[in-house]
Amino acid sequence: MLPAMQKIPLMDYVGRPLLACIFLALLWLQWRFPLRCQHFNVLHRLVRNFVLSIPGFAIVRLAMLPIPIAIAMWARDQHIGLLNWVVLPGWVAGIATFLLMDYAYWWWHWANHMVPLFWRFHNVHHTDLDLDVSTAARFHFGEMFFSIGFLSLAVLVFGVGPIMLVVFFIALEAATLFHHSNWRLPIKVERVLNLILVTPRMHGIHHSIVQRETNSNWGTIFCWWDKLHRTLRCDVPQDAITIGVAAYREEDELTLGQLFALPFRKQRAWRLPSGEFPEREARPAAKLAE
Numbered sequence: 001m002l003p004a005m006q007k008i009p010l011m012d013y014v015g016r017p018l019l020a021c022i023f024l025a026l027l028w029l030q031w032r033f034p035l036r037c038q039h040f041n042v043l044h045r046l047v048r049n050f051v052l053s054i055p056g057f058a059i060v061r062l063a064m065l066p067i068p069i070a071i072a073m074w075a076r077d078q079h080i081g082l083l084n085w086v087v088l089p090g091w092v093a094g095i096a097t098f099l100l101m102d103y104a105y106w107w108w109h110w111a112n113h114m115v116p117l118f119w120r121f122h123n124v125h126h127t128d129l130d131l132d133v134s135t136a137a138r139f140h141f142g143e144m145f146f147s148i149g150f151l152s153l154a155v156l157v158f159g160v161g162p163i164m165l166v167v168f169f170i171a172l173e174a175a176t177l178f179h180h181s182n183w184r185l186p187i188k189v190e191r192v193l194n195l196i197l198v199t200p201r202m203h204g205i206h207h208s209i210v211q212r213e214t215n216s217n218w219g220t221i222f223c224w225w226d227k228l229h230r231t232l233r234c235d236v237p238q239d240a241i242t243i244g245v246a247a248y249r250e251e252d253e254l255t256l257g258q259l260f261a262l263p264f265r266k267q268r269a270w271r272l273p274s275g276e277f278p279e280r281e282a283r284p285a286a287k288l289a290e
């Protein structure tokens with residue numbers, strides 16, 4: 001049997017139903033308690049993001065998990081990778097996996113913005129003109145292929161165990177759903193959560209049309225890596241943010257066909273169609289703005 005066809009019970013029977021429940025809960029929460037006001041038709045975006053994500057879902061299940069899991073098993077048997085060299089109690093290995101992998105994903109997200117080839121694909125995710133939980137699924141399948149390479153390398157270097165890999169992956173997906181959602185948490189609650197986690201307001205700033213704001217808040221699960229690299233921005237109130245990529249603001253230029261083709265076309269410079277360069281002065285902020 002092809003490795004891709006093998007069952008991954010933890011993902012198939014626990015991860016996927018759990019993520020589906022989280023998705024539905026966030027869908028309800030963002031409808032009931034919206035954070036930013038939405039400017040475009042919610043149903044159109046939901047359908048578009050869903051259809052765009054179908055090849056991505058298939059790739060995750062058939063390759064993104066099976067390939068790194070096979071590598072994790074091989075690395076464990078061959079005694080390769082950081083966590084396979086040291087003997088640690090299970091819970092310490094679990095915490096180490098989360099910290100190492102989440103930090104690696106911080107670098108991977110950074111690379112998706114900084115390496116022109118990767119940005120072509122990641123751009124598709126950022127062109128969403130509103131931001132909500134459906135944006136979490138809006139990834140071009142090309143980005144998924146590069147991700148498989150990154151994840152496989154990280155698993156090999158860190159010697160992540162196969163079970164821990166699946167547990168981490170489920171947490172990564174749950175965090176991605178959460179921080180893309182348009183759920184207005186009470187600001188005090190979000191500020192406390194934001195001492196540890198990437199939250200919807202923090203990630204909202206990452207989806208701003210102001211390039212300096214997009215080039216910040218690269219974290220996925222934990223917010224600490226952005227603090228470490230001084231790339232954390234929390235001074236922008238959500239109602240001041242325009243979501244999207246400056247040069248891609250026309251809804252009829254962002255149809256499904258055009259989104260699939262976007263990475264293979266000439267990329268536009270980060271400017272508004274008027275030629276303007278969106279800017280906003282950075283203000284020192286001790287707390288996450290409302």
Ligand SMILES: [Zn+2]
Nearest residue numbers: 109113122206
């Ligand atoms: Zn990004």
